[in-house]
Amino acid sequence: MPRPEILDDLHIVLKLSNGYNVGIDVEKISSVEVLGRARPPERPSPPKVPPREGLPSVPIVVTGGTIASRVDYSTGAVKPTETPEELIDLIPEIAELANVSYVPLMAKLSEDIRPEEWGRIAKRVAEEFNSGASGVVVAHGTDTMHYTASALAFMLEGLPGPVVLVGSQRSIDRPSTDAVLNVTAAVRVAAEGPMAESVIVMHGSTSDDFAWVIRGVRARKMHTSRRDAFMSVNEVPLARVTEKGIEILNPRFRRRPSEPTEVVARVEIEPRVALVHAWPGIDRGLLEAVVSSGYRGIVLAGTGLGHVPNRIVDEIGAIVESGIPVVVTSQCLFGRVDLKVYATGRRMLQAGVIPAADTLPEVATVKLMVALGRGLEGEELRRFMTTSQVGELTETISPSAYPPCFSGGA
Numbered sequence: 001m002p003r004p005e006i007l008d009d010l011h012i013v014l015k016l017s018n019g020y021n022v023g024i025d026v027e028k029i030s031s032v033e034v035l036g037r038a039r040p041p042e043r044p045s046p047p048k049v050p051p052r053e054g055l056p057s058v059p060i061v062v063t064g065g066t067i068a069s070r071v072d073y074s075t076g077a078v079k080p081t082e083t084p085e086e087l088i089d090l091i092p093e094i095a096e097l098a099n100v101s102y103v104p105l106m107a108k109l110s111e112d113i114r115p116e117e118w119g120r121i122a123k124r125v126a127e128e129f130n131s132g133a134s135g136v137v138v139a140h141g142t143d144t145m146h147y148t149a150s151a152l153a154f155m156l157e158g159l160p161g162p163v164v165l166v167g168s169q170r171s172i173d174r175p176s177t178d179a180v181l182n183v184t185a186a187v188r189v190a191a192e193g194p195m196a197e198s199v200i201v202m203h204g205s206t207s208d209d210f211a212w213v214i215r216g217v218r219a220r221k222m223h224t225s226r227r228d229a230f231m232s233v234n235e236v237p238l239a240r241v242t243e244k245g246i247e248i249l250n251p252r253f254r255r256r257p258s259e260p261t262e263v264v265a266r267v268e269i270e271p272r273v274a275l276v277h278a279w280p281g282i283d284r285g286l287l288e289a290v291v292s293s294g295y296r297g298i299v300l301a302g303t304g305l306g307h308v309p310n311r312i313v314d315e316i317g318a319i320v321e322s323g324i325p326v327v328v329t330s331q332c333l334f335g336r337v338d339l340k341v342y343a344t345g346r347r348m349l350q351a352g353v354i355p356a357a358d359t360l361p362e363v364a365t366v367k368l369m370v371a372l373g374r375g376l377e378g379e380e381l382r383r384f385m386t387t388s389q390v391g392e393l394t395e396t397i398s399p400s401a402y403p404p405c406f407s408g409g410a
Contacts, residue, residue, distance in 0.1 A: 049088055051099045056134030056191045058098035060087070061124055063148075064108040065141025066168050066179075090172050093184045098191040103128065110141025110148070110167075115369055118151035119267030125163055126156060126265040135161040135190025137183075142167040142221055142229065145200060149216030150366040151269075153198035153390040158261040159254070163198045164190045165216065169227055178203050178227040185211035185241040193246055195238060195253045197390065203227040204240060213239035213246070215253065217363045217392035220333065233333050234358045234397050253391070270372035273297040275365045277331060278308040284315035291319055297368045299327045300353070301361040306330050306337035307344050317351030323377075327354045327368055327385055329361040334402055354385050357393045367392065 011023040087102060088095045105124055106117070125136045140148055149165045156163065166186035168179035186201040193199075198216035205228050214232040223229040232238075236250040274295045276286070290298060298319065302308050306328045308316070320326055328348065330337050336358035339345030349355070356364045364385070371384045388394065 049085055049095055049100075052095075055097070055099045057101070057132055058135055058137060058187050058190045059101045059103045059128045059133050060137045060139055060187075061103045061105050061121065061128065062139045063106050063110075063113065063121060063141070065110050065139065066171050087183075091180050091183050093180075094187045097184070097187050098134070100187065108141075110144040113141075113144060113148065115151070115269055115271035115366075118148055118366075119155065119265070119269060121148065122152055122155040122265040122267050125152065126263040129160055129263040133161070133190075135193065136163050137186045137190050138163060138165045139183075140165050140167050142169060142202075146216070146219045146221060146230075146360075147362055147366055149198050149200050149219055150363045150392070151370070153216045153392075154367060154370045155266050156198065157264045157266060159196040159198075159263055160261050161256055162189055162193045162195050163216075164193075165198070165200045167202065169225060169229060178208075181208045181211055185213075188241055189213055189239075189246065193239070194248070194255050196256045197254050199238065200230055201241065202230040204237075209242065211241045212237040213241060215391050217390055218360070220360060220362070231403065232401070233360055234335070234394065235391075235401050236398065266374070268373035268375075269369050270296050271369060273299060273365055273369045273372065275299045275301065275361055277301045278303055280309070282309060282312060284312050287312060287315050287319060291322070291324060295324070296372050297325050297327070299329060299356075299361060299365045299368055301329050301331045302337070303331055305335075305341055305345060306339055306348075306355060307342065308348065310344050310347065313344065313347045313351050316348065316353060320352035325354060325368065325372075325377075325381055325385075326352070327356050327364050329356045329359055329364045331361070333360060336397065354382050356385060358397060359393050363392050 011025050014022050014024065016022055088100065094100055103124065105121065121138060125138065128136045138148070145165050145167050152163050164186045166182050168177060168182055170177045170179070172179040182202055189199065189201050193213065200214045200216055200219040201211050204210045204212040206226060212230065212232065214230060214237050215235060218232050218235045219230055220233050221229050222231045238248070238250045238253050240247045240249055272295045274290045276290065276298055278300060300308060316326055328337055328339065337355045339349050339355050359367065367385065367389070371381050376384050
Protein backbone atom coordinates (compact mmCIF):
# COMPACT_ATOMS: atom_id res chain seq x y z
CA MET A 1 0.00 0.00 0.00
CA PRO A 2 1.08 3.63 -0.39
CA ARG A 3 2.86 4.94 2.69
CA PRO A 4 1.44 7.94 4.53
CA GLU A 5 3.29 11.07 3.46
CA ILE A 6 4.61 11.78 6.95
CA LEU A 7 6.36 8.40 7.33
CA ASP A 8 9.78 7.26 6.10
CA ASP A 9 10.70 4.68 3.42
CA LEU A 10 12.24 2.18 5.84
CA HIS A 11 9.11 0.07 6.06
CA ILE A 12 6.30 -1.26 3.90
CA VAL A 13 2.60 -0.98 4.69
CA LEU A 14 0.30 -4.00 4.41
CA LYS A 15 -3.49 -4.05 4.51
CA LEU A 16 -4.82 -6.76 6.82
CA SER A 17 -8.04 -8.63 6.20
CA ASN A 18 -9.66 -6.90 9.19
CA GLY A 19 -9.19 -3.49 7.56
CA TYR A 20 -6.30 -2.27 9.67
CA ASN A 21 -2.86 -1.38 8.32
CA VAL A 22 0.46 -2.68 9.64
CA GLY A 23 3.95 -1.35 8.97
CA ILE A 24 6.90 -3.77 8.73
CA ASP A 25 10.55 -2.77 9.06
CA VAL A 26 12.25 -3.52 5.71
CA GLU A 27 15.39 -4.78 7.47
CA LYS A 28 13.35 -7.56 9.07
CA ILE A 29 11.94 -8.85 5.77
CA SER A 30 13.75 -11.93 4.43
CA SER A 31 11.77 -12.29 1.18
CA VAL A 32 8.79 -10.85 -0.69
CA GLU A 33 6.49 -12.85 -2.93
CA VAL A 34 3.97 -10.99 -5.08
CA LEU A 35 0.74 -12.97 -5.15
CA GLY A 36 -1.28 -10.49 -7.16
CA ARG A 37 -2.52 -6.95 -7.27
CA ALA A 38 -5.50 -5.72 -5.34
CA ARG A 39 -8.31 -3.91 -7.06
CA PRO A 40 -10.45 -1.33 -5.31
CA PRO A 41 -13.81 -2.89 -4.47
CA GLU A 42 -16.62 -1.80 -6.73
CA ARG A 43 -19.12 0.18 -4.73
CA PRO A 44 -22.44 0.52 -6.55
CA SER A 45 -24.05 3.92 -6.40
CA PRO A 46 -26.90 3.92 -3.89
CA PRO A 47 -30.36 4.34 -5.41
CA LYS A 48 -31.98 7.75 -5.61
CA VAL A 49 -34.22 8.56 -2.67
CA PRO A 50 -37.44 10.27 -3.81
CA PRO A 51 -38.91 12.99 -1.55
CA ARG A 52 -41.54 11.72 0.84
CA GLU A 53 -44.74 13.69 1.18
CA GLY A 54 -45.31 15.15 4.62
CA LEU A 55 -41.69 15.17 5.73
CA PRO A 56 -39.90 18.48 6.40
CA SER A 57 -37.05 19.66 4.19
CA VAL A 58 -33.60 19.57 5.82
CA PRO A 59 -30.57 20.53 3.71
CA ILE A 60 -27.15 19.51 4.98
CA VAL A 61 -24.64 22.23 4.14
CA VAL A 62 -21.23 20.58 4.01
CA THR A 63 -18.12 22.54 4.94
CA GLY A 64 -15.76 19.60 5.46
CA GLY A 65 -14.28 17.81 8.45
CA THR A 66 -14.43 14.20 9.60
CA ILE A 67 -18.24 14.20 9.58
CA ALA A 68 -18.30 14.57 5.79
CA SER A 69 -15.70 11.89 5.09
CA ARG A 70 -15.31 8.15 4.79
CA VAL A 71 -12.20 6.00 4.62
CA ASP A 72 -11.21 4.26 1.39
CA TYR A 73 -9.80 1.11 2.97
CA SER A 74 -8.01 0.06 -0.19
CA THR A 75 -5.66 3.03 0.11
CA GLY A 76 -6.23 4.33 3.63
CA ALA A 77 -7.20 7.74 2.24
CA VAL A 78 -10.14 9.73 3.56
CA LYS A 79 -12.66 10.81 0.93
CA PRO A 80 -15.70 13.05 1.22
CA THR A 81 -19.23 11.77 0.83
CA GLU A 82 -20.73 13.46 -2.20
CA THR A 83 -24.50 12.85 -2.41
CA PRO A 84 -27.51 12.62 -0.09
CA GLU A 85 -27.98 9.04 -1.29
CA GLU A 86 -24.48 8.15 -0.13
CA LEU A 87 -25.16 9.70 3.27
CA ILE A 88 -28.53 7.95 3.56
CA ASP A 89 -26.85 4.70 2.55
CA LEU A 90 -24.57 5.12 5.56
CA ILE A 91 -27.24 6.52 7.91
CA PRO A 92 -30.63 5.27 6.66
CA GLU A 93 -32.41 6.56 9.78
CA ILE A 94 -32.35 10.15 8.55
CA ALA A 95 -34.61 9.34 5.58
CA GLU A 96 -37.40 8.61 8.08
CA LEU A 97 -37.05 12.05 9.67
CA ALA A 98 -36.81 14.46 6.75
CA ASN A 99 -36.31 14.96 3.06
CA VAL A 100 -32.56 15.45 3.17
CA SER A 101 -30.63 17.33 0.51
CA TYR A 102 -26.86 17.63 0.23
CA VAL A 103 -25.32 21.07 -0.26
CA PRO A 104 -21.52 20.93 -0.76
CA LEU A 105 -20.20 24.40 0.07
CA MET A 106 -16.53 23.81 0.83
CA ALA A 107 -14.23 20.97 1.84
CA LYS A 108 -12.00 22.37 4.55
CA LEU A 109 -10.55 21.24 7.81
CA SER A 110 -12.20 23.46 10.38
CA GLU A 111 -8.89 24.95 11.50
CA ASP A 112 -8.51 26.32 7.95
CA ILE A 113 -11.89 28.09 7.87
CA ARG A 114 -11.22 31.82 8.11
CA PRO A 115 -13.55 34.40 9.69
CA GLU A 116 -14.42 35.77 6.25
CA GLU A 117 -15.83 32.36 5.32
CA TRP A 118 -18.36 32.39 8.14
CA GLY A 119 -20.30 34.87 6.05
CA ARG A 120 -20.29 32.49 3.11
CA ILE A 121 -21.81 29.79 5.32
CA ALA A 122 -24.35 32.25 6.75
CA LYS A 123 -25.48 33.34 3.29
CA ARG A 124 -26.03 29.76 2.19
CA VAL A 125 -27.97 28.93 5.35
CA ALA A 126 -30.18 31.98 4.76
CA GLU A 127 -30.81 30.88 1.16
CA GLU A 128 -31.88 27.42 2.30
CA PHE A 129 -34.29 28.80 4.90
CA ASN A 130 -35.74 31.28 2.42
CA SER A 131 -36.29 28.36 0.04
CA GLY A 132 -38.47 26.56 2.56
CA ALA A 133 -36.16 24.52 4.79
CA SER A 134 -37.57 23.52 8.17
CA GLY A 135 -34.08 23.59 9.63
CA VAL A 136 -30.54 23.57 8.27
CA VAL A 137 -27.75 21.21 9.28
CA VAL A 138 -24.16 22.41 8.84
CA ALA A 139 -21.61 19.58 8.71
CA HIS A 140 -18.40 20.98 10.16
CA GLY A 141 -15.08 19.90 11.61
CA THR A 142 -15.14 19.86 15.40
CA ASP A 143 -11.99 21.86 16.21
CA THR A 144 -13.48 25.30 15.48
CA MET A 145 -17.16 24.41 15.31
CA HIS A 146 -17.96 26.65 18.29
CA TYR A 147 -16.48 29.66 16.49
CA THR A 148 -18.67 29.09 13.44
CA ALA A 149 -21.75 28.40 15.58
CA SER A 150 -21.18 31.74 17.32
CA ALA A 151 -20.68 33.59 14.05
CA LEU A 152 -23.91 32.18 12.60
CA ALA A 153 -25.75 33.15 15.78
CA PHE A 154 -24.70 36.79 15.43
CA MET A 155 -25.00 36.98 11.63
CA LEU A 156 -28.38 35.35 10.96
CA GLU A 157 -31.51 37.36 11.74
CA GLY A 158 -35.12 36.20 11.49
CA LEU A 159 -34.44 32.48 11.78
CA PRO A 160 -37.61 30.38 11.39
CA GLY A 161 -35.93 27.22 12.70
CA PRO A 162 -32.68 25.81 14.03
CA VAL A 163 -29.27 26.01 12.41
CA VAL A 164 -27.67 22.79 13.62
CA LEU A 165 -23.91 22.39 13.50
CA VAL A 166 -22.77 18.80 13.70
CA GLY A 167 -19.47 16.99 13.46
CA SER A 168 -17.78 13.78 14.46
CA GLN A 169 -14.57 12.73 16.12
CA ARG A 170 -14.29 9.55 14.02
CA SER A 171 -15.15 8.99 10.37
CA ILE A 172 -18.57 7.71 9.49
CA ASP A 173 -17.58 4.19 8.43
CA ARG A 174 -15.47 3.30 11.48
CA PRO A 175 -17.07 0.88 13.97
CA SER A 176 -16.49 3.39 16.77
CA THR A 177 -17.88 6.35 14.84
CA ASP A 178 -19.96 8.96 16.59
CA ALA A 179 -21.31 10.27 13.28
CA VAL A 180 -24.43 8.09 13.07
CA LEU A 181 -25.91 9.32 16.35
CA ASN A 182 -24.73 12.89 15.78
CA VAL A 183 -26.15 13.22 12.26
CA THR A 184 -29.41 11.47 13.13
CA ALA A 185 -29.89 13.72 16.16
CA ALA A 186 -28.96 16.82 14.14
CA VAL A 187 -31.47 16.03 11.39
CA ARG A 188 -34.14 15.35 14.03
CA VAL A 189 -33.50 18.72 15.69
CA ALA A 190 -33.52 20.52 12.33
CA ALA A 191 -36.78 18.83 11.37
CA GLU A 192 -38.64 18.86 14.68
CA GLY A 193 -36.80 21.06 17.18
CA PRO A 194 -38.77 24.03 18.58
CA MET A 195 -35.78 26.36 18.74
CA ALA A 196 -34.89 29.01 16.16
CA GLU A 197 -31.24 29.52 17.00
CA SER A 198 -27.75 28.39 16.10
CA VAL A 199 -27.04 25.21 18.06
CA ILE A 200 -24.47 22.42 18.21
CA VAL A 201 -25.65 18.80 18.40
CA MET A 202 -23.04 16.26 19.51
CA HIS A 203 -22.69 13.14 21.67
CA GLY A 204 -23.70 13.59 25.30
CA SER A 205 -21.77 10.56 26.56
CA THR A 206 -19.19 8.07 25.36
CA SER A 207 -22.00 5.65 24.52
CA ASP A 208 -24.48 5.92 21.66
CA ASP A 209 -27.41 6.77 23.92
CA PHE A 210 -28.07 10.50 23.49
CA ALA A 211 -26.85 13.80 22.09
CA TRP A 212 -26.89 17.27 23.61
CA VAL A 213 -28.42 20.31 21.95
CA ILE A 214 -26.16 23.17 23.04
CA ARG A 215 -26.70 26.84 22.26
CA GLY A 216 -24.01 27.81 19.76
CA VAL A 217 -22.68 30.69 21.86
CA ARG A 218 -22.48 28.46 24.95
CA ALA A 219 -20.70 25.49 23.39
CA ARG A 220 -17.05 24.58 23.69
CA LYS A 221 -14.94 21.60 22.70
CA MET A 222 -13.54 20.40 26.03
CA HIS A 223 -11.71 17.22 25.04
CA THR A 224 -9.37 16.42 22.17
CA SER A 225 -10.77 13.04 21.20
CA ARG A 226 -13.72 11.84 23.31
CA ARG A 227 -17.02 11.41 21.51
CA ASP A 228 -18.69 13.61 24.13
CA ALA A 229 -16.14 16.39 23.65
CA PHE A 230 -18.59 19.32 23.66
CA MET A 231 -20.01 20.92 26.79
CA SER A 232 -22.47 23.69 27.48
CA VAL A 233 -20.68 26.32 29.57
CA ASN A 234 -22.52 28.45 32.16
CA GLU A 235 -25.85 27.13 30.93
CA VAL A 236 -27.76 23.85 31.03
CA PRO A 237 -27.99 22.31 27.52
CA LEU A 238 -31.16 23.25 25.68
CA ALA A 239 -32.23 19.65 25.08
CA ARG A 240 -31.34 15.98 25.02
CA VAL A 241 -31.97 13.92 21.86
CA THR A 242 -32.57 10.17 21.95
CA GLU A 243 -34.11 7.71 19.52
CA LYS A 244 -37.44 8.51 21.19
CA GLY A 245 -37.32 12.22 20.43
CA ILE A 246 -36.26 15.60 21.82
CA GLU A 247 -36.43 16.27 25.56
CA ILE A 248 -36.29 19.98 26.44
CA LEU A 249 -34.03 20.68 29.42
CA ASN A 250 -33.70 24.46 29.22
CA PRO A 251 -36.71 26.29 27.72
CA ARG A 252 -34.93 29.66 27.56
CA PHE A 253 -34.43 29.84 23.81
CA ARG A 254 -35.90 31.68 20.85
CA ARG A 255 -38.77 29.61 19.46
CA ARG A 256 -39.90 29.04 15.91
CA PRO A 257 -42.11 31.98 14.85
CA SER A 258 -45.76 31.31 14.08
CA GLU A 259 -45.58 33.33 10.84
CA PRO A 260 -43.10 32.92 7.96
CA THR A 261 -40.02 35.12 8.20
CA GLU A 262 -37.27 36.13 5.81
CA VAL A 263 -33.80 35.26 7.00
CA VAL A 264 -31.21 38.00 6.61
CA ALA A 265 -27.48 37.28 6.77
CA ARG A 266 -25.52 40.26 8.10
CA VAL A 267 -22.02 39.14 7.23
CA GLU A 268 -19.95 42.27 7.85
CA ILE A 269 -16.94 41.28 9.91
CA GLU A 270 -13.57 42.63 11.00
CA PRO A 271 -11.27 39.60 11.23
CA ARG A 272 -8.38 41.50 12.80
CA VAL A 273 -9.27 40.74 16.42
CA ALA A 274 -6.66 39.05 18.62
CA LEU A 275 -7.47 36.61 21.42
CA VAL A 276 -4.67 36.97 23.97
CA HIS A 277 -4.31 34.81 27.07
CA ALA A 278 -2.79 36.39 30.15
CA TRP A 279 -0.07 34.35 31.86
CA PRO A 280 2.60 35.10 34.48
CA GLY A 281 5.23 35.98 31.88
CA ILE A 282 3.14 38.30 29.68
CA ASP A 283 4.58 41.78 29.19
CA ARG A 284 3.68 44.95 27.35
CA GLY A 285 5.84 43.93 24.38
CA LEU A 286 3.32 41.30 23.33
CA LEU A 287 0.46 43.80 23.35
CA GLU A 288 2.60 46.30 21.44
CA ALA A 289 3.29 43.60 18.82
CA VAL A 290 -0.43 42.87 18.46
CA VAL A 291 -1.22 46.54 17.90
CA SER A 292 1.67 47.10 15.49
CA SER A 293 0.49 44.07 13.48
CA GLY A 294 -2.69 45.95 12.60
CA TYR A 295 -5.24 44.31 14.87
CA ARG A 296 -8.37 46.41 15.41
CA GLY A 297 -9.50 44.83 18.67
CA ILE A 298 -8.22 42.63 21.50
CA VAL A 299 -9.98 40.05 23.64
CA LEU A 300 -8.06 39.30 26.81
CA ALA A 301 -8.64 35.94 28.47
CA GLY A 302 -7.67 36.95 31.97
CA THR A 303 -6.95 34.79 34.98
CA GLY A 304 -9.60 34.12 37.61
CA LEU A 305 -12.09 36.98 37.67
CA GLY A 306 -10.49 38.43 34.54
CA HIS A 307 -7.18 39.75 35.81
CA VAL A 308 -3.91 40.49 34.04
CA PRO A 309 -0.55 41.32 35.66
CA ASN A 310 -0.54 44.81 37.12
CA ARG A 311 2.54 45.72 35.07
CA ILE A 312 0.64 45.72 31.74
CA VAL A 313 -2.42 47.70 32.83
CA ASP A 314 -0.90 51.03 31.75
CA GLU A 315 -0.19 49.59 28.29
CA ILE A 316 -3.79 48.38 28.07
CA GLY A 317 -4.96 51.89 28.92
CA ALA A 318 -2.79 53.35 26.15
CA ILE A 319 -4.23 50.84 23.66
CA VAL A 320 -7.80 51.75 24.62
CA GLU A 321 -6.92 55.44 24.41
CA SER A 322 -5.68 54.87 20.83
CA GLY A 323 -9.14 53.64 19.80
CA ILE A 324 -8.61 49.88 19.98
CA PRO A 325 -11.21 48.21 22.21
CA VAL A 326 -10.01 45.68 24.79
CA VAL A 327 -12.61 43.15 25.97
CA VAL A 328 -11.95 41.05 29.08
CA THR A 329 -13.09 37.44 29.55
CA SER A 330 -11.91 34.67 31.88
CA GLN A 331 -9.76 31.62 31.18
CA CYS A 332 -11.80 29.79 33.81
CA LEU A 333 -14.68 29.51 31.31
CA PHE A 334 -17.18 28.74 34.07
CA GLY A 335 -18.24 31.76 36.11
CA ARG A 336 -18.10 35.43 35.17
CA VAL A 337 -15.68 38.32 34.99
CA ASP A 338 -15.79 40.70 37.96
CA LEU A 339 -13.22 43.47 37.93
CA LYS A 340 -14.57 45.26 41.01
CA VAL A 341 -13.27 42.80 43.61
CA TYR A 342 -9.50 43.36 43.56
CA ALA A 343 -7.32 46.41 43.00
CA THR A 344 -5.93 45.16 39.69
CA GLY A 345 -9.43 44.70 38.30
CA ARG A 346 -10.43 48.22 39.34
CA ARG A 347 -7.33 49.58 37.61
CA MET A 348 -8.31 47.67 34.49
CA LEU A 349 -11.75 49.28 34.57
CA GLN A 350 -10.15 52.70 34.95
CA ALA A 351 -7.99 51.87 31.93
CA GLY A 352 -11.17 51.47 29.88
CA VAL A 353 -11.49 47.72 29.32
CA ILE A 354 -14.89 46.19 28.52
CA PRO A 355 -15.80 43.33 30.90
CA ALA A 356 -17.68 40.59 29.05
CA ALA A 357 -19.35 38.97 32.11
CA ASP A 358 -19.79 35.23 31.42
CA THR A 359 -19.18 35.35 27.66
CA LEU A 360 -16.71 32.69 26.56
CA PRO A 361 -13.36 33.98 25.21
CA GLU A 362 -13.92 32.52 21.72
CA VAL A 363 -17.47 33.86 21.58
CA ALA A 364 -16.33 37.32 22.70
CA THR A 365 -13.73 37.23 19.92
CA VAL A 366 -16.36 36.51 17.28
CA LYS A 367 -18.74 39.07 18.79
CA LEU A 368 -16.07 41.79 18.69
CA MET A 369 -15.30 40.90 15.05
CA VAL A 370 -19.00 41.36 14.26
CA ALA A 371 -19.27 44.62 16.22
CA LEU A 372 -16.26 46.15 14.48
CA GLY A 373 -17.46 44.85 11.12
CA ARG A 374 -20.70 46.76 11.65
CA GLY A 375 -18.77 49.93 12.38
CA LEU A 376 -19.62 50.15 16.07
CA GLU A 377 -17.31 52.21 18.26
CA GLY A 378 -17.19 54.03 21.56
CA GLU A 379 -20.18 53.69 23.85
CA GLU A 380 -22.21 51.98 21.13
CA LEU A 381 -19.65 49.20 20.89
CA ARG A 382 -19.39 48.95 24.69
CA ARG A 383 -23.16 48.61 24.95
CA PHE A 384 -23.20 45.91 22.26
CA MET A 385 -20.46 43.91 23.98
CA THR A 386 -22.01 44.13 27.47
CA THR A 387 -25.56 43.30 26.38
CA SER A 388 -26.76 39.82 25.45
CA GLN A 389 -27.53 39.64 21.73
CA VAL A 390 -28.15 35.90 21.25
CA GLY A 391 -27.85 34.37 24.71
CA GLU A 392 -24.07 34.67 25.01
CA LEU A 393 -24.25 36.70 28.22
CA THR A 394 -26.50 36.26 31.26
CA GLU A 395 -27.20 38.13 34.48
CA THR A 396 -27.24 34.97 36.60
CA ILE A 397 -25.77 31.47 36.27
CA SER A 398 -27.63 28.48 37.65
CA PRO A 399 -25.54 26.21 39.93
CA SER A 400 -26.83 23.27 37.88
CA ALA A 401 -24.90 24.63 34.88
CA TYR A 402 -21.65 23.50 36.49
CA PRO A 403 -20.85 19.90 35.44
CA PRO A 404 -21.22 17.37 38.29
CA CYS A 405 -17.86 15.81 37.43
CA PHE A 406 -16.22 19.15 38.26
CA SER A 407 -18.07 19.60 41.55
CA GLY A 408 -17.62 16.14 43.03
CA GLY A 409 -20.84 14.64 41.72
CA ALA A 410 -21.28 11.46 39.72
